[in-house]
Amino acid sequence: MAYLLGHLKHSNPDHKALLKLEKAAFEDAMLSTFNASESILSSLLISTAETTHNFTLELSSTFSTVICEFIYPAPPYLLANNTHQSKHLIKETQDMYEAIAKPLYIDKKPVQEIEWIYNILQCKKEIELTVFRNELFTLQLDFMYNHKDLETLYLLAIPIQRDLTCIRDLRGKHIPLLKSIKSNSYAAIQSRFNLPPSQIIAVFNYHPTYYHLHIHFAHVNMSERMGLEIGRGIGLTDAIENLKLDGAYYLKKSLSVGLGEGHELHRVYKENGVI
Numbered sequence: 001m002a003y004l005l006g007h008l009k010h011s012n013p014d015h016k017a018l019l020k021l022e023k024a025a026f027e028d029a030m031l032s033t034f035n036a037s038e039s040i041l042s043s044l045l046i047s048t049a050e051t052t053h054n055f056t057l058e059l060s061s062t063f064s065t066v067i068c069e070f071i072y073p074a075p076p077y078l079l080a081n082n083t084h085q086s087k088h089l090i091k092e093t094q095d096m097y098e099a100i101a102k103p104l105y106i107d108k109k110p111v112q113e114i115e116w117i118y119n120i121l122q123c124k125k126e127i128e129l130t131v132f133r134n135e136l137f138t139l140q141l142d143f144m145y146n147h148k149d150l151e152t153l154y155l156l157a158i159p160i161q162r163d164l165t166c167i168r169d170l171r172g173k174h175i176p177l178l179k180s181i182k183s184n185s186y187a188a189i190q191s192r193f194n195l196p197p198s199q200i201i202a203v204f205n206y207h208p209t210y211y212h213l214h215i216h217f218a219h220v221n222m223s224e225r226m227g228l229e230i231g232r233g234i235g236l237t238d239a240i241e242n243l244k245l246d247g248a249y250y251l252k253k254s255l256s257v258g259l260g261e262g263h264e265l266h267r268v269y270k271e272n273g274v275i
Contacts, residue, residue, distance in 0.1 A: 117212045132188035157181045157215040164213035167204045172247025202236035
């Protein structure tokens, strides 16, 4: 996966364009046609040790399909999230959240960053990507799914309620919402894609990329590509169980947060002396 940053030739150079390039996953049908003499155009030996030999291979175009995502104009937060940077694991307490993260970072986020969410909720955009919808939430296919390889399956469950920004806002009263999202999403995915719940991960990210509550549903093999490294993924089932134990669990709980040095929240925390 690679990210290229630039601007359009005849547009304002301050309006940045972000191009995401990713090699498509191999499919069984594709691999069944593999023939070394025809599919490998060239090779270069990198290293060898005992019985292990490492090569770089240039393959025919059949095996070199690239998935492209183009974002223009790319918002600053997205540029920061996709820029290589040193990361830190931070233990965010309730006090840190209430005194710093919420008032100095989350509450200052421009509404334009989640306008696309409102367009989906109002059925103005991406209607064709809706897998399930009821009065509580909508389940949407994400563009990360390539519609060919089921192992790239990726969906977002988005609550209709607008005052839920992230998992910190959840209380015991929201358990019926979360249960509806869990049961209906699993059922819809199994019905449409014949994928059982045991092969689906359902998680919140914290801190999330944008601040309208959403839950990621995906094939279990997508966890690495979804960025669920330490300090981000919180299971939906775990969240429901924790809220049953304490209705204010996610307000009180200290949460591990992985933040890059270029992340705006990292800057806010650093300026306020907590890191």
